[in-house]
Amino acid sequence: MTVTQRVAGVDEAGRGPLAGPVVAAAVILCDGGIDGLDDSKKLTERRRAWLEIEIRKRCVVGVGIAEPEEIDRINILQATLAAMRRAVEALDVEPERVLVDGNRLPDWRYSSEAVIGGDAIHPCISAASIIAKETRDRIMRAAAQDHPHYGWGSNKGYPTKAHIEALRIHGPCDLHRRSFGPVAQALLDL
DSSP states (O other): OOOSSOEEEEEEEOSSOSBSOEEEEEEEOOTTOOTTOOOGGGSOHHHHHHHHHHHHHHSEEEEEEEOHHHHHHHOHHHHHHHHHHHHHHTOSSOOSEEEEESSOOOSOSSOEEEETTGGGTOHHHHHHHHHHHHHHHHHHHHHHHHOGGGOHHHHTTOOOHHHHHHHHHHOOOTTBOTTSHHHHHHHHHO
16 A cells, blocks of 8 residues: 555545544545545445445554543534544554545644535545444444344334334433433433
């Protein structure tokens, strides 16, 4: 792998779910790039899985995570920015510039730019989007083994009707974000 221009793309997955971590990824593309990169939400699960393998094999990748307890303590925006910082710091190569999907930047030392819709514009952000989503989905599928009644294998912690109903019946578990409305309400209803 050869990296000549050290521009890292950064994106996150998991700001909206009621459970699980928020995961951020930073990716510096290798020379030649990777064909087929796009916003992770526009790709099939099979295509994302294949692209994740290629990205991890051929690019510089860093991942940062903020767990539910941290999300509840500092809020989802600050936890997301913290996860982004961790992802860039986890890179094996120091980036010269960082492009972040969205309209907010973490407070850090890197030359950077926030790019609204960046996961559809910059391949390095698209790659980060794929890594973040695949990593988070894997975490939630594993969590579903211990907490099968919430449906995380399919809903990944998002507030689906089935997840809300399971919260009402079973109450929240340690992976739920207690500062999020439906979880806070479920705690009141216990």
